[in-house]
Amino acid sequence: xxxxxxxxxxxxxxxxxxxxxxxxxxxxxxxxxxxxxxxxxxxxxxxxxxxxxxxxxxxxxxxxxxxxxxxxxxxxxxxxxxxxxxxxxxxxxxxxxxxxxxxxxxxxxxxxxxxxxxxxxxxxxxxxxxxxxxxxxxxxxxxxxxxxxxxxxxxxxxxxxxxxxxxxxxxxxxxxxxxxxxxxxxxxxxxxxxxxxxxxxxxxxxxxxxxxxxxxxxxxxxxxxxxxxxxxxxxxxxxxxxxxxxxxxxxxxxxxxxxxxxxxxxxxxxxxxxxxxxxxxxxxxxxxxxxxxxxxxxxxxxxxxxxxxxxxxxxxxxxxxxxxxxxxxxxxxxxxxxxxxxxxxxxxxxxxxxxxxxxxxxxxxxxxxxxxxxxxxxxxxxxxxxxxxxxxxxxxxxxxxxxxxxxxxxxxxxxxxxxxxxxxxxxxxxxxxxxxxxxxxxxxxxxxxxxxxxxxxxxxxxxxxxxxxxxxxxxxxxxxxxxxxxxxxxxxxxxxxxxxxxxxxxxxxxxxxxxxxxxxxxxx
Numbered sequence: 001x002x003x004x005x006x007x008x009x010x011x012x013x014x015x016x017x018x019x020x021x022x023x024x025x026x027x028x029x030x031x032x033x034x035x036x037x038x039x040x041x042x043x044x045x046x047x048x049x050x051x052x053x054x055x056x057x058x059x060x061x062x063x064x065x066x067x068x069x070x071x072x073x074x075x076x077x078x079x080x081x082x083x084x085x086x087x088x089x090x091x092x093x094x095x096x097x098x099x100x101x102x103x104x105x106x107x108x109x110x111x112x113x114x115x116x117x118x119x120x121x122x123x124x125x126x127x128x129x130x131x132x133x134x135x136x137x138x139x140x141x142x143x144x145x146x147x148x149x150x151x152x153x154x155x156x157x158x159x160x161x162x163x164x165x166x167x168x169x170x171x172x173x174x175x176x177x178x179x180x181x182x183x184x185x186x187x188x189x190x191x192x193x194x195x196x197x198x199x200x201x202x203x204x205x206x207x208x209x210x211x212x213x214x215x216x217x218x219x220x221x222x223x224x225x226x227x228x229x230x231x232x233x234x235x236x237x238x239x240x241x242x243x244x245x246x247x248x249x250x251x252x253x254x255x256x257x258x259x260x261x262x263x264x265x266x267x268x269x270x271x272x273x274x275x276x277x278x279x280x281x282x283x284x285x286x287x288x289x290x291x292x293x294x295x296x297x298x299x300x301x302x303x304x305x306x307x308x309x310x311x312x313x314x315x316x317x318x319x320x321x322x323x324x325x326x327x328x329x330x331x332x333x334x335x336x337x338x339x340x341x342x343x344x345x346x347x348x349x350x351x352x353x354x355x356x357x358x359x360x361x362x363x364x365x366x367x368x369x370x371x372x373x374x375x376x377x378x379x380x381x382x383x384x385x386x387x388x389x390x391x392x393x394x395x396x397x398x399x400x401x402x403x404x405x406x407x408x409x410x411x412x413x414x415x416x417x418x419x420x421x422x423x424x425x426x427x428x429x430x431x432x433x434x435x436x437x438x439x440x441x442x443x444x445x446x447x448x449x450x451x452x453x454x455x456x457x458x459x460x461x462x463x464x465x466x467x468x469x470x471x472x473x474x475x476x477x478x479x480x481x482x483x484x485x486x487x488x489x490x491x492x493x494x495x496x497x498x499x500x501x502x503x504x505x506x507x508x509x510x511x512x513x514x515x516x517x518x519x520x521x522x523x524x
Contacts, residue, residue, distance in 0.1 A: 019249045020061070020092030022161040023239055036105075036112060037063065037137040040150060043116055044135050047123040054133075056152060062098065062136025065091040066149045068251060069100075070140040075147060078102060081347050085354075086251050089164070094239035098136075098153040101126060105139075105146040115148065129309060130154050156182045156227055156236040168244030171213035174199070174225070178206045182227030182236060188356035192219030194283060196360040199223075218244030224356040231312025232320070238355055268374040268387050269295065271345035276362060276370060276391065279353060283363050288393065294371020297324050298390040301339075302375035305388050311341055321392060333512045334395040334477035336361040341388050348389045366477040367393040395477045398514065400502050404479050405431075408500055408516065411483045412490055419491045427465075430499025430519045433458045437471065438517040442505025448473055455519060466497070466521040474516045475507065482516045495520040 045055035065087040069079045079087075084097045101122055105115035134153040139146050159176035166172060178185050185208040187199040192215075201210040212223060225237040240247075277287040301324060304315050318324050321337040338358045342348035352358040361367075371392040376385050398404070413423050437454040440446035446453070451473045462469065474485040479502065483490065499519040507513045 019090040019247070020164060022163050023089075023092045023094040024159050024161045025061075025092045026161075034139070036139050036146070036148070039112070039116060040119065040137045040148065041135055043119060044123060044127075044150070044152075047120065048127055051124060051127060053127060056132045056135040059134035059136050059153065061091045061093055062134050062151050062153055063138055064136075065093060066136040066138035066151045069151075070138045070147055070149045072251065073102070073140075073147065073149065075104065075142060075145070078343075081342060081351055083251055086248070089239055090248065090251070092164075093153070094159065094162070094237045095153060095155050096235055096238055098134075098151040099126060099130060099132070101150040101152070103148045103150070105148060107141075107144055107146070111146075115146075119150070126152060131156075155179065156234065157185075157225060159225070159237060162223075162239075162241065164240075165242040165245070165247040166214055168218055169214055169216070170243065171211055172241070174201070174208070174210045174212055174223075176208060176225075178208075178227045178236065181229045182206070182234065184228045185225060186227075187223065187225045188360070189224070190222040190356040190359055191215050192217050192221065194359075194363075196356045196363075212241065214241075214243030220245075222354060222356055226357060229312075230314060230316070231310055232314040233357070234312065235355055235357070265299070265374045265376055265387075268345045268376075268389075269299070269372045272349060272372045272374070272389065272391070273370060275345060275349040276372070279349065279362055285363060285365060288368060288370035291369045291371050291394075293328065293330055294325075294369060294392045294394060295373055296371070297328050297330070297373070298371045298392045299373030299375070300324070301390045302373045302388045305339065305390075306375045306377050311339055311388065313337055313339060325392075325394070330394075331397040332394040333397045333514070334364075334366055334393075335511075336364060336367060336393040338362065338391040338393075339389065341386055343386055345387070345389075348387060352391070361393055362391075364393060366481055367395050369394045369396065397512070398478050398504075400479075400504055400514070404502055405500050408479055408482065408502065409498075411480075412498065412518070415483055415487055415490055421491060421493055422496075424495060424520075425497040425523075427497050427499055427521070429458075429462060430469075430497060430521055431501065432499070433462075434471070434499035434501030434517045434519045435503070436501070437473075437519075438501035438503040438515045441473065441515045441517065442503035444505070448475070451517065462521070465523065467524045468494075469519060469521040472518045472520065474518075475513050476516075477513065479514055479516070482514065486516075486518060489520065490518065492520055494522050496523045497521045 041058045048055040068087045073079050103115055103119055105111045131154055132152040133155045136151040139148045157176055157178050162172050183205045185201055187201055188196055190196050199210050201208040203209050220240045220242055222240050226233050227236050273290050305311055314320050321335050325332055338352050338361050340348045340352055373390045375388045378385055437451055451471050455471050472486045472489040474482040476482050501517040503515045505515055
């Protein structure tokens with residue numbers, strides 16, 4: 001994920017004259033656009049052409065967002081990511097925050113020329129750091145100078161207009177296409193209660209079509225569309241839809257949190273560990289153990305992103321998170337990774353929690369360990385120190401043995417006891433059938449939807465003992481979470497005996513997993 005953020009500044013809620021009704025509305029008029037703004041846009045195009053880049057096209061919506069931001073930005077400060085993102089949404093822009101350049105122009109002769117000359121020195125490096133397709137410019141006169149904001153916006157998709165607000169139980173279509181070099185579109189949504197779900201999309205490698213429907217609970221639903229390029233998954237759109245409640249018409253007010261002052265690497269890492277576990281505690285999840293080896297891998301990846309000018313999961317030099325862990329001789333049953341850039345730990349964590357995909361990683365129930373690595377850079381707005389953040393979430397490889405099977409059987413007994421059902425009996429023959437099925441699933445010799453076939457083959461030899469048998473399959477990162485995926489079947493009151501099989505293998509996406517097969521049988 002590519003995040004751009006700023007320090008929180010205290011600003012009043014700012015009402016807009018006419019916030020957008022829909023995202024991606026192509027005809028939203030611009031705010032007053034003067035000769036200064038036009039000169040800056042022309043300079044951006046000139047520098048881009050000199051670099052043999054496609055010039056970002058002036059975007060009236062982005063200029064309106066920049067105008068909203070310039071009104072609340074103090075001369076010696078910069079807008080927070082929260083305020084920047086809100087300004088985009090209010091003006092119908094659904095992409096992540098743009099790269100901002102803040103400049104000032106002194107009042108009097110020669111002021112504009114000096115400001116443009118300064119921008120000319122900043123723009124080549126700024127334009128080289130992204131695939132910017134749009135530019136927006138706004139200015140605000142102050143007592144002795146004029147403050148200018150230049151917003152450079154990346155855009156990796158085209159999406160049909162989407163309403164910012166829907167009636168209760170309303171819905172909308174999600175149709176569009178990813179722009180080169182992105183492929184494999186996917187979409188997720190976070191509901192008002194914090195639950196992340198995946199939206200079903202049809203289409204091909206770049207074009208997609210799907211729909212979103214409001215849930216029963218009114219409030220804000222955060223929709224995200226991702227695509228994949230050589231750096232891995234990237235957030236291409238992240239925007240709220242308000243169901244049964246009005247969409248905001250003003251920028252938020254904000255204040256500076258104590259943790260926002262922590263901008264050094266080790267201090268930011270420690271703060272982010274606390275913030276992750278605080279978010280997990282609010283979701284009713286256990287804390288993650290901070291692991292120094294994971295931290296070192298994460299820290300090296302953040303440094304790699306800084307040195308090679310990218311923010312992504314797949315590095316041209318070190319590969320994926322799984323590759324990096326393998327190189328460090330760290331075994332893991334489950335590996336998840338978040339990457340971000342921000343001006344503070346708090347803004348990084350807020351941005352990640354606002355993203356459905358990253359939020360799902362942060363609140364994953366199966367991970368147990370965390371490593372956070374931070375590298376600092378001065379590439380932020382006005383040369384401010386910025387944090388490049390990597391969060392690594394893992395679950396160590398679980399060794400399967402007789403104790404694992406016994407522990408799973410105890411969990412099944414506890415589940416049934418809670419439902420006032422009798423304990424299931426043990427049968428070595430059923431255990432053998434379950435284990436052979438789990439082994440076949442784990443090595444890929446048997447598909448999950450055909451897991452009943454070994455049971456059918458064994459039915460002849462066991463029919464004299466049991467009048468009915470059926471198998472239940474669960475796949476997870478560890479044995480402790482397997483019962484939850486099978487609990488409806490395990491509370492079958494007619495079952496009298498069960499067989500258990502456990503095997504370690506890989507899912508279709510090549511991720512490590514534990515395969516559990518439970519054979520439930522009813523004695524004659």
